[in-house]
Amino acid sequence: MTFEQFSLNNNVLEAVKDLNYTEPTPIQTKAIPVLLDEKDLVACAQTGTGKTAAFAIPIINNIHRIVGSGKKRKQIRTVVLSPTRELAIQIAENFDELAKYTQIRTLVLYGGVAQNQQVDALKEGVDVLITTPGRFLDLYKQKHISLDGMHQLVIDEADLMLDMGFLNDVKKIIKLSPTNRHTMLFSATMPLPIRELAEEFISDAVHITLNSAKNTSQLINQKVYMVEKEDKRKLLHYVLQQLDFENMLVFTRTKQGADSVAEFLEKNGYKAAALHGDKSQSMRLKILEDFKNRQTDILIATDVASRGIDIDALPLVINFDIPNIPEIYVHRIGRTGRAGNEGLALSFVGRDEKKYWHDIEKLIRLQVKVVKDNPYPWKEPVTGAKKDYRKGFGNAPKNGSKSRKSDASKKNKKRWY
Ligand code: AMP
Numbered sequence: 001m002t003f004e005q006f007s008l009n010n011n012v013l014e015a016v017k018d019l020n021y022t023e024p025t026p027i028q029t030k031a032i033p034v035l036l037d038e039k040d041l042v043a044c045a046q047t048g049t050g051k052t053a054a055f056a057i058p059i060i061n062n063i064h065r066i067v068g069s070g071k072k073r074k075q076i077r078t079v080v081l082s083p084t085r086e087l088a089i090q091i092a093e094n095f096d097e098l099a100k101y102t103q104i105r106t107l108v109l110y111g112g113v114a115q116n117q118q119v120d121a122l123k124e125g126v127d128v129l130i131t132t133p134g135r136f137l138d139l140y141k142q143k144h145i146s147l148d149g150m151h152q153l154v155i156d157e158a159d160l161m162l163d164m165g166f167l168n169d170v171k172k173i174i175k176l177s178p179t180n181r182h183t184m185l186f187s188a189t190m191p192l193p194i195r196e197l198a199e200e201f202i203s204d205a206v207h208i209t210l211n212s213a214k215n216t217s218q219l220i221n222q223k224v225y226m227v228e229k230e231d232k233r234k235l236l237h238y239v240l241q242q243l244d245f246e247n248m249l250v251f252t253r254t255k256q257g258a259d260s261v262a263e264f265l266e267k268n269g270y271k272a273a274a275l276h277g278d279k280s281q282s283m284r285l286k287i288l289e290d291f292k293n294r295q296t297d298i299l300i301a302t303d304v305a306s307r308g309i310d311i312d313a314l315p316l317v318i319n320f321d322i323p324n325i326p327e328i329y330v331h332r333i334g335r336t337g338r339a340g341n342e343g344l345a346l347s348f349v350g351r352d353e354k355k356y357w358h359d360i361e362k363l364i365r366l367q368v369k370v371v372k373d374n375p376y377p378w379k380e381p382v383t384g385a386k387k388d389y390r391k392g393f394g395n396a397p398k399n400g401s402k403s404r405k406s407d408a409s410k411k412n413k414k415r416w417y
Helices: 010-018 026-036 051-067 085-098 116-124 133-141 158-163 167-176 192-201 229-242 255-267 281-292 326-333 351-364 387-392 408-412
Strands: 041-044 078-081 106-109 128-131 152-155 182-187 206-209 220-226 248-251 272-275 298-301 316-319 343-349
Touching: 010 051, 010 085, 026 041, 026 051, 026 206, 041 051, 051 078, 051 085, 051 128, 051 152, 051 182, 078 085, 078 133, 078 167, 085 106, 085 128, 085 281, 106 116, 106 133, 116 133, 128 133, 133 167, 152 167, 158 167, 158 182, 158 192, 167 192, 182 192, 229 255, 229 343, 255 272, 255 298, 272 281, 281 298, 316 326, 326 343, 326 351, 343 351
Parallel strands: 041 182, 041 206, 078 128, 078 152, 106 128, 152 182, 220 343, 248 298, 248 316, 272 298, 316 343
Antiparallel strands: none
16 A cells, blocks of 8 residues: 555645655555544554554645645644643644645644733634634633534543543534534543543544554564562663663653662663653643653653654553553553664563463463563462463572663663564
8 A cells, every 4th residue: 555545635745755655554444444544433443553654644635735836825624632731732843744745734722821922823814723722712711723624533542531530621622613623532442531532522433443552563573571669760770781672662650660760860870751641731842852862761660641653663662560450551651662663662560460460461461581680589479360470480690780881781781573
């Protein structure tokens, strides 16, 4: 399959070529024809599968057909709802890249910053509005946004909208939008409230399921360490010394956890930074920028802050803490193994987390390989633990915790995939 086969406008095709998208990803192959035909869509697809372009390409193509050389009055034709500011910015970047040979203007709106500039930009006129639900409703109530010309509504990362408590705002926005709109919903998982939302508001949709939570990417090599909670930092240090990775994402469950791991790594000579919701918006953007530009090598993030982070070819994800919701594991490891690149996902399972890990393996229907080269394994078996976990038991080295980054082991770094 090629992009030419979709009969896209040349202005869109050229932009696709500039991005070096040689062939459509599976979600693009399925979704683009449906959306070019202006049919409603409910798609189960994770971030990292190329889903942004799967909706951006046909939307841009359809708007370009209408606005052409740009003489038409600018009005909001498409609204893309995104749960987080970071994700909204990334979607806008993708739209801008794909619309660069058209007259289509995009604008991204999010809360936590003054609204004046956003209001001025709205007055200048935009075709595609990418926004978090809260700021959208604020500006709509103040009559800075008109939906009279709106034709397309995209609800992205619907399950995260639910997790973050935005579902009511999303419903409000759906009700505000014209009834003849064309609606697209994307979600990595389909929990009941999202299925109900789809049934209520997008009843005639084409359904596409791809890379569902049960079907983690074949490109991701998953491994697990059974490690005592108090030894996790030492294990992290050990693993970083063993591996030849330049940039990686480390997940913690709490903001405090992210800060303390970042501090620990910095003390040990790594360029690390914590990304979480307690940091100001400008700080979060700077941290992401530094990571993208390789000023920082290790990003330690909580789930909400990291959702949707799109770093080209992020090779390694480490689950320092195990999430209590198994779907979150799938989201986390979906930061690696993206767009055809291989990735490695390592998980540190404390004894208190064995139930979470069990739920994850049940969801992904996979027994993840337990790493035996583990100097800090569980010290004694846990009653009721799965038999396989015991392979990870052993004795911690006496001086293992004192090893430094400059140790000889650095010379023996190895690739794991
Ligand atoms: P997404 O799932 O939208 O977050 O996309 C993940 C990454 O895949 C982004 O960096 C996109 O630029 C990239 N991408 C999207 N479509 C393609 C494609 N057809 N070929 C190669 N890379 C792609």
